[in-house]
Amino acid sequence: MLLEADGISFRYNKNSWILDNVHLKLHAGEVLGLSGPSGCGKTTLAQILAGYKRPHRGQVKLNGKPLPTKGYNPVQLVWQHPEKAVNPRWQMKKVLNERGPIDEELMKALGIEPDWLNRWPNELSGGELQRFCLARALGPETRFLIADEITTMLDPITQAQIWQVILQQVEKRKLGVLVISHEQPLLSRLCSRIITIA
Numbered sequence: 572m573l574l575e576a577d578g579i580s581f582r583y584n585k586n587s588w589i590l591d592n593v594h595l596k597l598h599a600g601e602v603l604g605l606s607g608p609s610g611c612g613k614t615t616l617a618q619i620l621a622g623y624k625r626p627h628r629g630q631v632k633l634n635g636k637p638l639p640t641k642g643y644n645p646v647q648l649v650w651q652h653p654e655k656a657v658n659p660r661w662q663m664k665k666v667l668n669e670r671g672p673i674d675e676e677l678m679k680a681l682g683i684e685p686d687w688l689n690r691w692p693n694e695l696s697g698g699e700l701q702r703f704c705l706a707r708a709l710g711p712e713t714r715f716l717i718a719d720e721i722t723t724m725l726d727p728i729t730q731a732q733i734w735q736v737i738l739q740q741v742e743k744r745k746l747g748v749l750v751i752s753h754e755q756p757l758l759s760r761l762c763s764r765i766i767t768i769a
C-alpha cells in the first residue's frame with residue numbers, strides 16, 4: 572500500500588499558492604513526519620490527502636489510483652480540535668460508530684470508558700473526545716492515518732497514551748501514519764523520516 576501526493580498545488584485565492592508542487596510518499600507501516608511553520612499549508616495538505624479538498628494541480632494516489640469517492644475512505648484524517656470534529660447533537664456511541672463498528676480492544680487500549688458512550692460531546696474533556704475521534708478513524712478498513720496536530724491541545728499523559736496506541740496499530744496492521752506537527756521533539760521521537768514544507 573502506498574499513499575502518494577504527486578505534485579500537489581493549491582491556493583485559496585488567485586494571488587498566492589499555499590502549496591506549490593508538493594510531493595510525498597507514505598508507505599504502509601511507515602510513520603512519516605510533516606513539519607513547517609504555522610500557516611504554511613499543513614492542514615490544507617492533510618485535507619487534500621484525505622480527500623476533503625481537491626488540489627488545483629497534481630493528484631493524490633492510493634496504490635497509483637485516485638482516492639475512492641464512494642464507500643469507506645481508507646485514508647482517515649484526525650483533526651487538531653476534536654470538539655469541532657464531532658456532531659454536538661450526537662451521543663458518543665453514535666459518534667463512535669459513525670463510519671462503522673469499532674473494535675472493543677481498540678477502545679480499551681485508548682482508555683475509552685464504557686459509560687462515556689452515553690455522554691454528549693460537551694460532557695467530555697478534550698483528551699477524552701480526541702480518543703473517540705481516533706477510535707472512529709481507526710476502523711478495520713483504514714490503511715492510512717493523517718494525524719494533524721492531534722495531541723497539541725492535550726496533556727502529556729493523554730498524548731503518550733494516544734501515540735502508544737497509534738504505534739501499536741502501525742505494528743499490528745501496517746498502518747501508515749502521517750504525523751503533522753510543529754513540535755520537532757515529538758516528530759523525532761515518533762517518525763522514521765521527516766519532511767518539511769515551507
Ligand SMILES: Nc1ncnc2c1ncn2[C@@H]1O[C@H](COP(=O)(O)OP(=O)(O)O)[C@@H](O)[C@H]1O
Nearest residue numbers: 583584589607608609610611612613614615616
Ligand atoms: N478556507 C480558507 N480560505 C482562505 N484561506 C485559508 C483557508 N483555510 C486556510 N487558509 C489560509 O491558508 C494558509 C495555510 O493554512 P493551513 O493549511 O491551516 O496551515 P497550517 O496548518 O500549516 O498552519 C494560512 O495562511 C491560512 O490562513
Ligand SMILES: [Mg+2]
Nearest residue numbers: 613614615720
Ligand atoms: Mg494546521
